[in-house]
Amino acid sequence: MSPRARRQPDAPSAEVPVAVSGELFAPVSQGVELCYQTFGSPDDEPLLLVMGLGGPMTWWDHELCAMLARRGFYVVRYDNRDTGRSSRSGTRVRRTTLVRAFAGTRVRPPYTLVHMAEDAFGLLDHLGVESAHVVGVSMGGMIAQTMAIAESRRVRSLVSIMSTTGKRTVGWQHPGLLPSLIANRGAGRDAYIRSSAALWKMIGSPAYPQTDERITARAGETFDRGVSASGVMRQTLAILTQPDRGARLHSLPMPALVVHGLADKMVHVSGGRATAAAIPGAELLLIDGMGHDVPPALFETFVSAIRRTADRLR
Template sequence: MPSSAEVAVSEELFAPVGRGTELCYQTFGSPDGEPLLLVMGLGAPMTWWDPGLCADLARAGFHVVRFDNRDAGRSTVLAGRVSRSTLVRAFAGTRVRAPYSLTDLADDAFGLLDHLGLESAHVVGVSMGGMIAQTMAIARPERVDSLTSIMSTTGKRSVGWQHPALLPRMIAPRKPGREAYVAGSMVFARLTGSPAYPEPEDAMRRRFEETWDRGVHPEGVARQMLAVVSQPNRGARLHGVRVPTLVVHGLADRMVHVSGGRATAAAVPGAELLLIDGMGHDLPVPLHETFVNAIRRTAERSSGV
């Protein structure tokens, strides 16, 4: 178990990462710890990395960095509109032009490491963040000490599919205003969350209220979504990844079917696959210790401990 020692937490800071983009980030723990970069998923801010989980990771010996991807939270929000018809065509497999790619998002993360003066880091990503983390390990493996891909997939269309009831809700117009956002998000979170570990309603409400208050950008979510659905299949390139790799996936995930996690683990030589019964598409508090122990175990593989 992690110790109960106090953990230093920075204020929210900003890093220029090139191409006119700034990322908002925050750190947990001592700078003397092993750098650990947390990469969040589609449309989600860094605050969805629960502060308790970040603190536990810091107590496990990591210097934790969480950040908002571009088009999320307090990071740079780009211009340009993605139509619903473009998204539907992209989901159907039609080639469309995306404003940016997962490679661009990976480059943002490398830019954050540069800003922090870090040559490399352990990289942990969830959902779209897992895709970004995989892309980082493929593109610049010397900067990725270990890779943890959680509830993600390889980009191959025949694995990691969504439950068909989710897409219409994802691209449907939302009513304006804070309360409508919170109410709608709570409905969607109940559809995609972990049936064995339901998030308490008051905690869920606070999470979405904080998300709204830090900045919600529907057009940014659409741009990120197009980057996801237009991604290439990384399967062949993942065969060349040699950094210690952990793949975590819930057996009850309705957003990214567990086949995506299985395919990721099968593609990376020596990857550990951790399947969790009753886990959906979230990071339930009762599983935090499991996540911390698994990430710590994977990091130790990188140093030969």
């Protein structure tokens, strides 16, 4: 697909129907199979959405994906390995290993962010897509940055949302979150929904609060699609063992946008500022009152910013 692929008008009607695929599966690398879904026409510009820690593809809201498709993108969202309906790793991670990694001790993770970036490229290969615009949120932003560093020719534009460079002195978590992050969620659907809802209320956007019904429905859908505590631990270890990408980000040639909320407790805004400072010509969009989520009230802001960044390629 050419970078000059035609895009649709800037502000199409919300009533314009968008083609949506069912949930499909792609073998990508070393026995890993990813579950994915597409929105829009394959003739439009490919846009890959990469979700964060423990988040299935459905955390990219259906309406947000449809809005992006109406702006001329062929949208692909997917479950990372160890998430949702994608493949699970069989490697067990001990809590003591996580503690050592938190402390900065060198440990060997079951897989790295490089492997997760290779998964994403494998999905593009499966779709016959040579290059795509790539948008990542939180851990997904780390994966998107890793993709851009590894194969810049395949990343048309880069959007890193509420993420960081991997440098330990930026993008830290608010210490008040630690008890909730390490607490035992308990077994079963109801326990998962309760603990998940409590966490989202802590890290969500104070200026753009989501309703209890919406938070609860998303938690239930997440559980029903498949949750894996051991998978979250493996992904966490991949995050904790990531390198500082700052120096390598300096070489990126593609248009880039960094978005971060000024009220983010999960990844401090210093992570976003460091990412934007490292990428030549990157736009930095700081949003007052935004936390560590993508609330519906900001959908149009995100869609317009992603479209603007993609258009810089021309």
